[in-house]
Amino acid sequence: MLPQLFNPGLGRLIGAGLLACSIVTLGACSQSEDPAGQKQLEERSGEQSPEQLSGTTAEKSSKAEKAAPESGVDYHSFANTNDYRVKHLDLDLTADFDNKILKGTAILDIKRVGEKNPPLILDTRELDIKAVRAGLGDDLKPVKFSLGETDPNLGTPLEIELPKGANKVAIDYQTSPGASGVQWLEPEQTAGKKHPFLFTQAQAIHARSFIPLQDSPQVRMTYAATIRTPDDLLAVMSANNDPETEKDGVYEFEMPQPIPSYLIAIGIGNLEFKPMGERTGVYAEPELLDAAAAEFEDTEDMLEVTEENYGPYRWDRYDLLILPPSFPFGGMENPRLSFITPTVIAGDKSLVALIAHELAHSWSGNLVTNSSWRDLWLNEGFTTYLTNRIMQFVYGDERYKMEMALGYDDLQADLADRPDKDEILAIDMRGRDPDEVFSNIPYEKGSLFLYELEQKVGRENFDQFLMDYFNKFAFQSVNTEDFVNYLDDTLLKQYPDKLSKERINEWIFEPGIPEGAPHPQSDAFTKLDPIREQWLNGEIEAGDIDTEGWTFHQWKYFLDGMPEKLSDDQLQELDETFSLTDSKNNEIAFSWLMIAVRNDYEPANARLEDFLTSIGRNKFLRPLYGNMVESGKQEEAKRIFEKAKSGYHPLTVKVNSKIIYGD
């Protein structure tokens, strides 16, 4: 039998569905004919289409190398960061739940870094800009501004004429109800069903949909914020949340460490706090608070082992915010306060690698940051490597091996699915929407590359290397070339007989996995292969399989290793013996539903519909909808998607409607 993984709080959430919230059609933003904006756009998105980047492997990789943006250039931002840099943001926003808008003022402290005095160009998306003032210090006067042409991926540049010597710009604005980085939830979509909820998700290029700024990970700023909410709701941010704060509708925050814009985050809801350790705690709706605190109680241990091995935690507190199930990701590493899907509260800590992952970003990603989305692997590959190590420190070798092996299988699956050009770590993303290119490749291939380095130079030496890397580049944004140069100066010099530049380039600039790369495996998994085989061959019945003590990881491995096609009898036997359709572990349910969809297993249809309408996590939705379309169930996919869509996050709607309806 399946282990009993049911969690009452989550059960209520899942059962409730996600209806009643309507995603309002994106409103038009006032625009002017603006040649400057158009030029920015051409410079950023037009040089080479992805198709132009195809060719032989050698050509491809050399073109990928050339795609390294010049210093100060980010193909996913209009901002003229070679002229000005935003250093600090002061935000004062009111959350208007009735109209689904954030309204207020952003004051940017800017530093001129170029020789000239051109207009300041900021990123925006669907923002209604009411007025702009600029000047020196607090002497701000109204200035001219214009919105340029809108690019479907990048949004709309905001051009501001600055008086000479200006170092401050104040922008009065409001967001659109359909802002791509904000989800407004109706009470029905929450655990408590009585209060609305709001959360933002800025990565990769959605901060611009709720704050006008230089929305590029090359730019780091400190921030202070006042967030005004209805009196009975609590606001939290990726900043200095005070666990003692009482609900009163006005909340002040400070983020004293410089962070990139994609890490600015706001959550508002009927939230309460529960401590888990000295520096760690959880914010959640009261209905979920105890379950979340119990599930994630090892967070403090994770924090301590990571510090011991990779250097100090530099962000003061580390708390978790548990979001409603429409959150489009497993977690988001917002500094000091990771945003977490409730779908990982399984009741048995089986899915807590996600917490290790978000915590690890406090070193890889938040401290040392990819300087453009081309270099995402520097954030995610390092973080995935650290995640595995944290899981080993806290839960031991067997868990480590299983997590690694599952990651390797995820990588294989994505490699089988993607064009060569998207298998390159330093990926060419020009002209593309980062949300649509997103895959496991930067995570798992990046991590496997680091694992190979570890194997070659020895674990202790590699840990030292990582600690030094985090210290050297702390609070800086780096690109692939910075990392390669650092490798040149360190490990390549220290271990010339063990490492080579060619091999490193192959990992970073060539598609696929280099020949001879490590292949993480787990005995706890390989022993399941003959059992699965025997069952498939009819030599044993499902009831003969001794599943006592199987971990979630083993169930996932067992199910994911099933062949494409199973007979109706086989599906029924599996389901009746192991109650798979009713599994309360969302990862197991997902693996089973993937099998059910591709084999037209009707008894799982109701669960499939419930799953797709109650969870908004793209990791599950994209493959499930994709599988439905591929197996001829496009109409059913459309029906369910239309029913669920009003409760999905804007990003979820966008990427899945492409899958279901095509372009």
Ligand SMILES: CC/C=C\C/C=C\C[C@@H](O)/C=C/C=C/C=C\[C@@H](O)CCCC(=O)O
């Ligand atoms: C190769 C793609 C390059 C850049 C894309 C960057 C961001 C894309 C965007 O869609 C945002 C992603 C945010 C991810 C946040 C957390 C992930 O670690 C979650 C992974 C999936 C999950 O567990 O649900």
Ligand SMILES: [Zn+2]
């Ligand atoms: Zn991550």
